[in-house]
Amino acid sequence: MKETKIFEKPKSMIDVTTHYCPGCTHGVAHRLVAEVIDELQIQERTVAVAPVGCSVFLYNYINVDSYEAAHGRAPAVASACKRLLPDSVVFSYQGDGDLASIGMAEIVHAANRGEKITVIFINNAIYGMTGGQMAPTTLVGQKATTCPLGRDPKLAGYPIRMCEMLATLQAPAYITRVSVAKPKYTIKAKEALTKAFQTQIEGKGFSFVEILSTCPTNWGMRPVDATNWLEEHMMPEFPLGVFKTPE
């Protein structure tokens, strides 16, 4: 019988085991990015920018030109790289602490300048790499190591909704929120990533894909419970959808 290969690792993905915890959705998001790079045939002109956080080692898994950026500064690094190499496809891959806390100025201004880059924003409502501290996207009442009784809005405010905020700006071309918690969401996430990269390649402007993700280790949950918790608690706070789309 003739064998037909129907499933394989994306070509731009490096064949190693990731350092991510069991049940972490970074692996799924990485794979989707690699699949899109392969399908658009852009591996040799893609540049990844991964700043401090669990995904700082993105370059160990995706085989493209890569920068390791300082905490929060990936959009500044990516902006300059893209300006100097207009034919390249530049994306940053940032967590919620990185993008929505320390790097708030850089993301807002890169979006506002309409930089022709793609930003992939992994929102898991917690600081993963440093061990589960409160993030700007931590839900009200959600426990973290620096809010052991749960986030109290009187002390720490409310979760920041990045898509909604950035969508108030005129320059960005494509802003969307997706998830990779379950297969039905993952299929749509890949469509969003494809569209985001296409937006950049076609020179239409800034594209931003927020991916609601799980962090079972720091949430203190089993992986399957984490995906259910994401659906039940994160999605009402961070509704999926398209907030801006290129004309």
Added chain:
Amino acid sequence: MGKRFLMKGNEALAEAAIHAGCKYFFGYPITPQNEIPEYMSKKLPEIGGVYLQAESEVAAVNMIFGAAGTGKRVMTSSSSPGISLMSEGISYIAGAELPCVLMNVMRGGPGLGGILPSQSDYFQATRGGGHGDYRLLVLAPSTVQEAVDLTMLAFDLAEKYRNPVMVLADGFMGQMMEAVEFKETRAEGLPDPAEWAVGYMKQRGSRALIKSLYLDPEELEAHNWKLQAKYAQMAQHEKRFECYLMDDAEILIAAYGTVARIARTAINELRSEGVKVGLFRPITLFPFPYEPLENLPASVRQVLTVEMSCGQMVEDVRLAVGKERPVSMYGRVGGMTPSVDEIKDQVRKALGR
């Protein structure tokens, strides 16, 4: 002699960078260096370059990180408080071994300080400023012409060593006008960015990785020793200095930048009065040229350091001179400048006359 242009120091610095082949500038406004980004914002788009005003010095230096990673000639300029904000990013640039040119048109500190000329960032420039064991090559011009020449040299040195190079000027140099000439010089045999920079994956057959994180301590130690070996190479090959009327001097003034220029006038006037005084002027502050001070002529009985700081370069001078001869220090700070007469008085006082 080539064509000469009457230019303000800051604009001459900017034009020198363009002459050196720099087409990319990222920065954030701060006094007293604003003429540099203003000049760049007009000129660079005309030559197909990029001028981008960042949202902060923090963003600007990270844009430099991103731009330098492509291997093209890039620069930023700022003034003291802005350099403090950039220092984290400069550490990353040094750690990732990226070439770039940084200009610091120094103003008085600490804190918001003032906007007038100062030399109080000597420690920050020569000892790091950011975290970790790294060094910048630091060039300290004394005239606008020298600022032009050193800026052009800075780009060559940055590429040669894949290291950030700082041109350390002060507010005087930025604001004064002098006639300058742009000499077309470019070092040969500089490394090809295609070997390491992003954007060459197809040509090279492998991707570039711009990074400074080494979680394995043995790897990080090896990376540090590699950097130190590079700094040792700089120390061996790049020391630059000027000695003026030093051979028969009884007393030697050590000064750099604008202060050296003021000291030179004081020295000429004192010489006409018969006072045997000379000048030692470091042009590279890192690597600091210790040797001339370690091997002073027998006639030199003491050294007077003059700075627009409370005493920073004097530490390097003392390190070199040792305990054989006294080293004294005269400083004015906060935007105040040592005058020719003050320097003459200090020399006479030191000689007991």
